[in-house]
Amino acid sequence: MLSFLLRRLMQTVPILVAVAGLIFVLFSVIPGSFESSLMDDGKSMIDEQTVQRIRKELGLDQPVAVRFVRYVGSLATLDLGTSFRTRQPVTTVIAERLWPTLKLALAATLFAVVLGIPLGFLAAMRPGTLIDSASMVVAVSGLSLPKFWLGLLLMYLFALTLGWLPSFGYGNGGISHLILPAIALGVSPLGLLARTTRAAVLDIMNADFVRTARSKGMSEVRVVRWHLARNALVIVLTTVGLQFGSVIGQAVVVEKLFAWPGLGSLLVDSVSLRDIPVVQGCILTLVLFFLVVNLVVDVLAALVDPRIRYT
Amino acid sequence: MKIRVNLWLGAVLFVTVVLAGILAPWLAHTDPVMDANLMNAETPPGAEFWFGTDAQGRDIYSRVLHGARISLTVGIVTQLINTVIGVALGMSAGYWGGWWDDVVSGLTNMMLAIPSLVFALAVMAILTPGLTSLLIALGLTNWSHTCRLSRAATLSVRNQGYIRAAQVLGFSDLHIMMREVLPNIAGPIIVIGTLGMGGAVLAEASLSFLGLGIRPPYPSWGSMLSDARDQITTAPWVSIFPGLAIFITVLGLNLLGDGLRDILDPQDRARRS
Numbered sequence: 001m002l003s004f005l006l007r008r009l010m011q012t013v014p015i016l017v018a019v020a021g022l023i024f025v026l027f028s029v030i031p032g033s034f035e036s037s038l039m040d041d042g043k044s045m046i047d048e049q050t051v052q053r054i055r056k057e058l059g060l061d062q063p064v065a066v067r068f069v070r071y072v073g074s075l076a077t078l079d080l081g082t083s084f085r086t087r088q089p090v091t092t093v094i095a096e097r098l099w100p101t102l103k104l105a106l107a108a109t110l111f112a113v114v115l116g117i118p119l120g121f122l123a124a125m126r127p128g129t130l131i132d133s134a135s136m137v138v139a140v141s142g143l144s145l146p147k148f149w150l151g152l153l154l155m156y157l158f159a160l161t162l163g164w165l166p167s168f169g170y171g172n173g174g175i176s177h178l179i180l181p182a183i184a185l186g187v188s189p190l191g192l193l194a195r196t197t198r199a200a201v202l203d204i205m206n207a208d209f210v211r212t213a214r215s216k217g218m219s220e221v222r223v224v225r226w227h228l229a230r231n232a233l234v235i236v237l238t239t240v241g242l243q244f245g246s247v248i249g250q251a252v253v254v255e256k257l258f259a260w261p262g263l264g265s266l267l268v269d270s271v272s273l274r275d276i277p278v279v280q281g282c283i284l285t286l287v288l289f290f291l292v293v294n295l296v297v298d299v300l301a302a303l304v305d306p307r308i309r310y311t
Numbered sequence: 312m313k314i315r316v317n318l319w320l321g322a323v324l325f326v327t328v329v330l331a332g333i334l335a336p337w338l339a340h341t342d343p344v345m346d347a348n349l350m351n352a353e354t355p356p357g358a359e360f361w362f363g364t365d366a367q368g369r370d371i372y373s374r375v376l377h378g379a380r381i382s383l384t385v386g387i388v389t390q391l392i393n394t395v396i397g398v399a400l401g402m403s404a405g406y407w408g409g410w411w412d413d414v415v416s417g418l419t420n421m422m423l424a425i426p427s428l429v430f431a432l433a434v435m436a437i438l439t440p441g442l443t444s445l446l447i448a449l450g451l452t453n454w455s456h457t458c459r460l461s462r463a464a465t466l467s468v469r470n471q472g473y474i475r476a477a478q479v480l481g482f483s484d485l486h487i488m489m490r491e492v493l494p495n496i497a498g499p500i501i502v503i504g505t506l507g508m509g510g511a512v513l514a515e516a517s518l519s520f521l522g523l524g525i526r527p528p529y530p531s532w533g534s535m536l537s538d539a540r541d542q543i544t545t546a547p548w549v550s551i552f553p554g555l556a557i558f559i560t561v562l563g564l565n566l567l568g569d570g571l572r573d574i575l576d577p578q579d580r581a582r583r584s
Binding site: 011014015016018019022023026027140141143144145146147148149152153155156160246248249250252253256257267268270271272274276279282283286287290291 | 417420421424425426427428429430432433434435436437509513516517520521522523533536539540543544547550551553554555557558561562565566569
């Protein structure tokens with residue numbers, strides 16, 4: 001088990017370094033990315049001398065290799081640079097937006113899991129029936145719905161017309177503000193989870209060992225609980241984990257719609273304002289999350305299914 | 312005979328949207344950008360304006376039709392770019408193996424670690440806003456899925472007899488890849504390409520919604536929804552139709568992809584009981 005964990009860690013770290021390198025190349029080396037943040041429609045708003053002075057201040061006049069080494073070094077000390085706009089350390093800016101995004105992602109994933117897995121299970125237990133078709137129609141519709149459209153419709157219905165829930169913002173951190181964004185974000189993973197669960201359960205239902213168990217006279221309830229659920233668990237667990245990771249990335253649009261103060265809306269605002277250090281920091285944080293979630297999912301899957309420990 | 316509902320329904324929806332886009336100049340009632348009459352601003356749907364008007368008095372029906380052109384163009388072109396890059400990298404990696412395979416696999420793993428929308432945002436941050444930048448940004452985001460698939464498919468085909476025979480006969484690697492490998496791995500690639508197109512349409516709409524894609528006044532479904540948010544109390548109908556258009560398009564593509572998968576991907580056929 002430990003060697004599995006170590007192996008996975010060794011695979012993860014190079015990816016993170018490679019992403020950091022890619023982000024660095026994208027933003028620091030491609031000419032014009034700094035200048036374009038000071039320009040409006042191609043015309044510089046500031047005179048040449050001041051631009052040079054700012055470049056020197058921000059350390060952008062050093063050769064590329066020096067800058068990259070300094071960047072990696074500062075990453076190791078968790079120093080992500082200083083925001084161009086607010087002059088605050090990027091780490092501070094990101095830290096205060098971290099929890100709202102996590103909360104939203106968790107809520108959305110919970111919503112998807114609680115509704116999606118039973119739906120997929122139900123469809124698989126009665127394949128080919130109306131229930132099966134109806135569930136899958138719901139699932140594929142959920143996958144195809146634009147999140148911001150659903151969010152707008154939910155906002156109009158529940159917040160503005162019925163007045164049951166607030167229409168935007170974080171509020172004091174209570175549940176009522178969380179519900180609408182979580183649903184808007186969670187419908188798509190719900191669809192995917194339902195389909196994956198259905199496929200996984202169907203796969204196992206047709207497997208030999210289930211047929212053996214039934215022909216041995218095992219009761220249906222025990223078959224479901226012992227064989228089906230446990231074997232499907234691995235696939236479903238992996239999908240849930242992956243969905244949680246990707247939901248963090250997809251939260252961007254929902255956060256902007258509901259004015260949710262998370263990493264996603266920070267990223268969008270920083271991109272609009274060309275605040276490069278914050279953009280870099282956000283992307284690295286999101287990627288780090290995704291990789292950590294993947295790692296945890298792999299370890300959990302290996303715990304449940306010992307066969308995985310040898311891959 | 313089994314009626315493949317997925318395939319036909321998806322095809323019908325998608326073709327409808329494509330036709331709406333192609334025929335937009337003839338089906339639309341007004342010019343989507345220029346015909347803005349403030350006197351008509353925020354009129355509810357009715358006889359004259361089928362879908363109502365927005366805050367500038369533009370006919371939403373016409374804008375939705377013209378929006379189809381933009382959204383579909385972006386969706387199709389970006390998915391084509393993604394597919395070409397993905398197949399080129401994946402097929403060559405699977406065929407040649409060795410260090411090139413390591414490089415491509417490393418690149419693919421790296422791209423898979425970055426959420427696609429986040430990467431598209433990052434690229435848009437350094438390019439000037441516009442249609443070309445959008446095509447580049449989205450075209451560089453999703454190739455990793457196609458790449459992984461092509462690589463796996465190529466690996467499974469690589470040791471077949473006909474490949475060996477072609478090699479012995481002296482055909483060049485490029486010839487073998489294009490004429491022998493590619494036709495045999497085309498099925499899953501077409502499926503993922505169709506599904507990816509749906510994702511690309513959603514991604515374009517998301518970026519335009521965030522103000523980083525197609526900018527107003529050009530009619531993009533995403534930017535129309537962004538405007539709709541500001542008018543949700545005064546003109547709620549503005550929110551309905553662009554979103555519905557996106558939904559129908561993506562649903563059609565998803566169903567079409569599922570239907571194609573039923574036909575083209577033999578592994579999955581066994582699962583459909």
